Amino acid sequence: MVKKRSIAQRLLAAPHILWSVLFIVAPLAIVVFYAFTDAAFHFSINNFTRLFDDGTFEVFTLSLAFAFCATCICLVIAYPLAYFISRANKKTQNTLVMLSMLPMWMNFLLRTYALSFLMEDTGVLNTILSAIGIDGVSLINTPGAVIFGMVYNFLPYMILPIHSVISKIDKNVIEAAEDLGCNRFQVILKVIMPLSLPGIVSGITMVFVPSVSTFYISQQLGPTDFVLIGDVIETYFKSAAASSYHLGSAISLVLMILIFICMAVMNRFSDDDSAGGIMV
Amino acid sequence: MKIGSKLYMALVFALLYAPIVVLIVFSFNSSNSMAVFEGFSLKWYKELFSNEAAITALMNSLILALSSALISTFFGTVAAVGIHKMRSRYVKSAVMNVTNVPMMNPDIVTGISMMLLFALCGTLIGNGILGFWTLLIAHITFNLPYVILSVMPKLKQMDPRLPEAAMDLGCTPLQAFFKVELHEILPGIFSGLLMAFTLSLDDFVISYFCAGNTFQTLPIYIYSQTKKRVTPDMNALCAIIFVTILILLLVRNFAADRQSKRPARKGSHN
Numbered sequence: 001m002v003k004k005r006s007i008a009q010r011l012l013a014a015p016h017i018l019w020s021v022l023f024i025v026a027p028l029a030i031v032v033f034y035a036f037t038d039a040a041f042h043f044s045i046n047n048f049t050r051l052f053d054d055g056t057f058e059v060f061t062l063s064l065a066f067a068f069c070a071t072c073i074c075l076v077i078a079y080p081l082a083y084f085i086s087r088a089n090k091k092t093q094n095t096l097v098m099l100s101m102l103p104m105w106m107n108f109l110l111r112t113y114a115l116s117f118l119m120e121d122t123g124v125l126n127t128i129l130s131a132i133g134i135d136g137v138s139l140i141n142t143p144g145a146v147i148f149g150m151v152y153n154f155l156p157y158m159i160l161p162i163h164s165v166i167s168k169i170d171k172n173v174i175e176a177a178e179d180l181g182c183n184r185f186q187v188i189l190k191v192i193m194p195l196s197l198p199g200i201v202s203g204i205t206m207v208f209v210p211s212v213s214t215f216y217i218s219q220q221l222g223p224t225d226f227v228l229i230g231d232v233i234e235t236y237f238k239s240a241a242a243s244s245y246h247l248g249s250a251i252s253l254v255l256m257i258l259i260f261i262c263m264a265v266m267n268r269f270s271d272d273d274s275a276g277g278i279m280v
Numbered sequence: 281m282k283i284g285s286k287l288y289m290a291l292v293f294a295l296l297y298a299p300i301v302v303l304i305v306f307s308f309n310s311s312n313s314m315a316v317f318e319g320f321s322l323k324w325y326k327e328l329f330s331n332e333a334a335i336t337a338l339m340n341s342l343i344l345a346l347s348s349a350l351i352s353t354f355f356g357t358v359a360a361v362g363i364h365k366m367r368s369r370y371v372k373s374a375v376m377n378v379t380n381v382p383m384m385n386p387d388i389v390t391g392i393s394m395m396l397l398f399a400l401c402g403t404l405i406g407n408g409i410l411g412f413w414t415l416l417i418a419h420i421t422f423n424l425p426y427v428i429l430s431v432m433p434k435l436k437q438m439d440p441r442l443p444e445a446a447m448d449l450g451c452t453p454l455q456a457f458f459k460v461e462l463h464e465i466l467p468g469i470f471s472g473l474l475m476a477f478t479l480s481l482d483d484f485v486i487s488y489f490c491a492g493n494t495f496q497t498l499p500i501y502i503y504s505q506t507k508k509r510v511t512p513d514m515n516a517l518c519a520i521i522f523v524t525i526l527i528l529l530l531v532r533n534f535a536a537d538r539q540s541k542r543p544a545r546k547g548s549h550n
Contacts, residue, residue: 027396030400098529107499118299127315152296213386255389
């Protein structure tokens with residue numbers, strides 16, 4: 001009986017394992033293969049050395065810096081919000097959580113488009129600004145607009161995980177801290193903050209990863225020839241004129257490894273596997 | 281709640297909703313001005329509905345989302361049961377780690393890696409294969425981890441003695457699965473299906489790299505329409521999508537509210 005079941009068990013997971021090998025492992029192996037070969041498919045590490053010569057390295061640091069800024073701003077805005085939401089009564093809390101989720105369900109292209117519509121030089125904001133006497137300010141097509149676009153797009157991803165962790169904190173723990181002489185500020189700093197670390201970590205990951213690899217936001221809101229690393233990859237794979245799968249693969253590989261390192265470091269901070277159900 | 285915290289929340293939500301509200305208001309504008317509301321009209325809605333490319337893209341997206349959600353829910357559920365029953369912890373965690381790769385990788389890397397695979401297959405058979413089938417494969421692949429992750433906890437919560445009891449009472453393992461286990465994990469399967477459907481409907485980046493010229497999804501169409509220019513019929517589309525999501529969320533909340541008020545009757549839906 002036991003023997004018979006174990007054969008069936010293996011068969012159950014088999015299609016999925018086959019699928020994963022074909023469509024997850026094989027594509028990544030092809031990326032590695034392209035990254036380490038030249039146009040004639042001979043082994044070469046030129047794709048990587050070129051990154052330092054043609055300015056790609058600078059684009060990398062710029063993308064990381066932008067994503068870092070956006071993540072920090074998201075955290076600073078979202079943490080108090082999540083905390084305030086968790087202090088409301090149950091019914092208000094549900095409504096507020098729904099309100100923070102709603103924009104997330106809209107496609108990010110439409111959200112970014114809505115933002116660019118509002119910030120356009122001839123748009124509503126600039127018209128209001130010039131009506132009150134501030135003329136000639138360009139909101140869109142600036143690097144700041146790109147960061148704002150990232151914050152605007154990914155803020156809900158920071159609010160929700162932090163809120164879900166804070167709202168689960170045992171009220172008795174907070175009361176105990178108050179009984180033992182903590183004031184409200186100390187309660188937040190010494191009890192709520194450390195306990196909400198898993199939520200902060202998963203929020204940071206959920207904002208940082210899409211920010212660092214975005215390409216639509218920078219094209220839509222940034223200056224004309226402004227590029228982030230996502231734009232470089234997109235050009236190498238989609239533009240007919242400048243297409244190079246080899247260079248694109250090398251950059252993607254570096255990006256992927258960088259992100260995995262960041263996530264591994266982040267996960268060190270919260271040795272708690274209840275965080276987001278993501279196992280590394 | 282203190283007045284300060286209320287003010288703060290109002291400010292952040294105003295920030296989140298201002299662009300969408302402005303866009304919706306201007307979708308009723310009779311001119312294509314971005315700053316001045318020159319009069320109410322449904323002109324852009326009429327234009328959107330007579331726009332064949334937009335309607336086709338919407339239908340394409342729905343077909344793709346529905347088929348990829350159904351297929352990935354089926355395979356994902358079977359896989360979750362299979363992985364759950366694995367004895368070796370190492371094999372289990374190895375399979376789970378590989379499964380989770382598309383969830384943790386940036387979308388653009390998943391997108392280009394699959395594009396390379398399809399491009400390679402295309403050169404092998406002599407012509408490009410990008411189209412509906414490559415999109416379907418890509419969507420199933422990135423949906424699978426989400427389905428597995430929503431079914432897996434239900435399997436872990438289930439008392440392992442339940443299927444054993446069923447088999448002691450004369451069920452074959454297959455009968456035990458369909459009569460006992462499936463019933464226990466059904467909520468997980470449904471939430472996985474829903475998640476897969478919305479993720480697939482919403483995806484742009486991976487689709488962008490895996491779609492050819494023959495099959496355009498709604499996000500890809502939106503991308504081609506809004507890149508560095510303003511098209512007022514996209515405002516109308518945005519308004520329609522926003523209202524649809526709002527209604528769906530309200531219905532879901534309302535249903536959850538009623539369910540929590542009613543005394544729980546286990547098994548009433550069977």
